[in-house]
Amino acid sequence: MKKLVIKNLHVSVEEKEILKGLDLVVNEGEVVAVLGPNGHGKSTLLNAIMGNPRYKVTEGEIFLDDQNVLEMSVDERSKAGLFLAFQTPAEIPGVNSSEFLKAAINEHNEKRLSLYQFYKVLDTASKEVNIPFEMFNRNLNDGFSGGEKKRNEILQMMLLNPNIAMLDEIDSGLDVDAINTVSDCINKQHKEKGTGFLIISHYARLFELVKPTRTVVIVNGKVVCEGGPEIYKKIDKFGYEWIKKEYGVSIEKEEQPMNKVSLGTCATKEVITNGNK
């Protein structure tokens, strides 16, 4: 079990600052629910923690116990016990699923698993997450349905057994039965292995099943409020308007890139229309 500490984190994507001094702690074995309006930096946070090179950390620090995460490669972060289940898992056509999983497990464990041991572990995990075993003969996520991709992310989490698992909208695209299955897996991982969680979701349904120990809300690239389940329940019912009033934050709307051509076309059209009046 490890503690993740993030201080004054600033992250830019394509020269645009998305996280603007974010502070967050995930204590050992904690389950933290993360909410926030679209485009306010939730996935950016998880990607920056995992070391995705597109997300540039310009200021601040991230520590996993006494390890300086920002000085580590993605590979080292993964071996140190960080895991990210992607909001949109990529399809990797050239890579066989079971080969990928075997390589990932063997990279993480000091002792390599025999082929027999690996298939036993995979068979158990695939039953828990309800993925037919035959799917592992296919290429990674290649042609998997939305829900199958998400369940495959959870299976990877179970096999890699991280200290901190970060799940980015793991519930999106899951049918009702699959949400129950996935939450059972999360709860088991938490209870039996003591894994800490950072779980992003827009909906209370998942949180009602995994019972987070804390809820945090990210607005404009910062954590603006923290508390108990009452926060995600209120957001589920009323949206984010009340946060503006209660916490005195203005929720910036995402800037839409201005297209000069279409602006010109509209302006011309307006002149013609007005001119015809």
Ligand SMILES: Nc1ncnc2c1ncn2[C@@H]1O[C@H](COP(=O)(O)OP(=O)(O)OP(=O)(O)O)[C@@H](O)[C@H]1O
């Ligand atoms: N590769 C990129 N290039 C340009 N802008 C990006 C890139 N990745 C993210 N952004 C921008 O960063 C901002 C924050 O995105 P992020 O994915 O962190 O939002 P989010 O809070 O996870 O939203 P959602 O709830 O919709 O998943 C958005 O305005 C997004 O368009």
Ligand SMILES: [Mg+2]
């Ligand atoms: Mg996101």
